[in-house]
Amino acid sequence: MTSDETAVVTEDVIESIERSAEVYGLSRSAGRVYGVLYFADGPLSIPELVEETGYAKSTISTVTRKLTRIGMIHRRSSQGGGRRVRFAPESDLWFVVQDVFRQYVDREMELTQRTFERALDDLEDLDGDRSDRRREQIADLAETYEQFQTLLTMAMNHSPEELIAAIEQSDLD
Amino acid sequence: MTSDETAVVTEDVIESIERSAEVYGLSRSAGRVYGVLYFADGPLSIPELVEETGYAKSTISTVTRKLTRIGMIHRRSSQGGGRRVRFAPESDLWFVVQDVFRQYVDREMELTQRTFERALDDLEDLDGDRSDRRREQIADLAETYEQFQTLLTMAMNHSPEELIAAIEQSDLD
């Protein structure tokens, strides 16, 4: 731990990353680990992360596994041989968001739409004002949901630059 | 509680709404309350919601307050006079999303950007390789974040139809 005038400034930014991590459903420790790795001079091992973050070894082990699974950090394993594993941050966060979306949200939305479709099928056979109203209500819900789904799927297949350009372009009309 | 052949089908849809509510950071009970109101024949009072959902009165009171605050349901108060308050669902969910975003996420992101700017200012005065590297790293982060911010802000100022059309249009190039 060498003397470093930039440490204080960096600390503020890492705390900000911590808070953002929490907003997006990760733990504070996960944000801290990512932040430390982001500013590190190279990949860090678990003991080094323990030293830098102050968290227990077990916490670092769990957190690094989770962050690796969602692609926010990467294992630079077997570098220089040995058992020692090192972690490096993924700097393209948009890529991470897209990947997480594809794994979780997308699946959930498809399941929901399937439920709507099945409900509409079941109502097909029924007569009466009530079932007519239900059909309409569920069809409305399904349409809104499908719109969200379409929008998010399209967003996940483009870069932020492309999306911003597309919307700006359409605003010129 | 009259006999209703559509109840079974509706139940599946409400459960689906419950799960979606959880995904977006609300409680299961909040999803249930919204679902019941969505399919109700008119605004419901707290005792009626207790009857329909099975939750305790205190839970309904808390949940309706929260849903009202974020605009997912509305108080149809003082209808027919008296103290009895009734709740109706907001059917335009995109509107709700936009509103919640403006209140919470937007504020959080602006705060984060302010932190980045302050950090860059502080680093201005320092010399040396390390502070040069820090400046670059933080500038990268800030740029990514600003891109997200821009994108989301733009999304919040358009309808889903407009957004989908804009992206589809740009895909034709």
Added chain:
DNA sequence: TTGTTTGTTCAGCATGAGCCGAACAAACAG
């Protein structure tokens, strides 16, 4: 071999959120 370092797993503790029932306040009906 024996000792050291690295990494994982697991039981236990603390904290926070959701929900409940009870107590309370407010409005109305008789």
Added chain:
DNA sequence: CTGTTTGTTCGGCTCATGCTGAACAAACAA
């Protein structure tokens, strides 16, 4: 006024989650 209905607030319970320390396994060094 007394009793009933509606709505809010609060203490307490339960469950999930983050974090820890300790025990364990695996690789290396002596």
